[in-house]
Amino acid sequence: MTTESEHGQLPPSLPLDDALIDTFLQIPEGLSFDCKRLGKLDRVLETVVAFANTEGGIICT
Incomplete structure (x- = not known):
């Protein structure tokens, strides 16, 4: 069976701890997912x- 995370999509339920960060870091960046480090507001x-000008994405805070 193939899970959504294997296709670069977020899994249906996410843990609320360091495992969440590990999950995000395993997802390849693309049109609807990108990771940014804190402190780089211009890149964020x-x-x-970019998300607003394409198909959109999820912005987590």
Whole structure:
């Protein structure tokens, strides 16, 4: 059986701890998923604008 995370999609339920970060880091970046480090606000804003100009994505805070 193939899970959604194997296809670069978020799994249906996520743990709320360090395992969540590990899960995110295993997902390849693409049109609807990107990771940014804190402190790089200009890059985060570029990503938000890029998502708005394409098919969209999920922004987690």
